[in-house]
Amino acid sequence: MFLDPRILIMFGANALLLYLSLLVNSALSSWSLYLVLLGPMLVLPAIFLRHRSYLLCILLTGLWVDAALPCQFGLLTLGFLTAGACIFQIRFRFRAEHNYHPIILSHSCNLFCIALISIATGFEYLSASSLWIQILITTVLSHGLLTIVAPWFFDLQRLLFELCRLETEPEDFPIL
Template sequence: MSHSIIKLSILFLGAVVLIFLNRMVNDAFAPLSIHLSVIGLLAIFPALYLPLGQGFLCVILIGLFWDTPLPYSALPFLLLDFTIIAFIKHRIRRQDYLQCSVIALIGNFFILLFLALFNSKSSFFHFNYWLRIFTDILLSEIMILICCYWFFNFQKTLLDTFVKNKEEEEFL
């Protein structure tokens, strides 16, 4: 099995773990009508550690897994986030988790804002709708700040454990 297929599988499975944890947190906050989303974290590692085609495939799989229980599709916005990160990845230091965290926060903010705009329909002009959306976005950003270092270290540890050829990874 090639290293890139192994990396694709590892990054997908790491994202699946994050999605399950996010769904468990959302189940706990359901009585408060709070919906948290960490979708901004899901496109960073495939964009930085995989070639463009395989990263695109990985993000499609992640997006399909993310969208399964939801009545809307975040996949186009996740792919847009992936594409932007992939085109600027030569300017991003992969080891600098603060820089990756800021990129995740910006991506998460815009993905959730675009989802709110496209799904608002008749609620577009209601203040309570936007108050809830921006509350969810703010709490989602705080959640990303709390879990991003864990997730980055988790993904990096999985890659270091299962990918044996580290020289190939440096030249990607």
């Protein structure tokens, strides 16, 4: 098949995760708390899909996230493609059938996204201590929650593959 139908499920799951995280952020605003849960979005596409499908999925997810967040349009698309390319390069080293490796990857990608947003959006205020305190709180909270959210998210995607009678294993290795 020219494109993997799992793109739709992965993109849909990513949109759902973003929607839920923004809903939670909206509710947490009175405590000035914020969550960044972007890391898990690019892990399974980079491990499971062939290059063409992976690229389309990541591109769509990146543009979707960029449109939803008030950062510069294209920033997270670029960030997702960069992080995705790194994972794609060494994806044969990861065990995709269990959650252990994807969770570690999602934490790394999430940290990368937080760093990217901080540099791109808060660069002129980097000297402000309050910015660092906020970023630290956001990072700790996000990664704390990610330990629960990431396994749920990956299991949800695998469950949807099963329900739609699609392949639940990654494409053949090495890279095709």
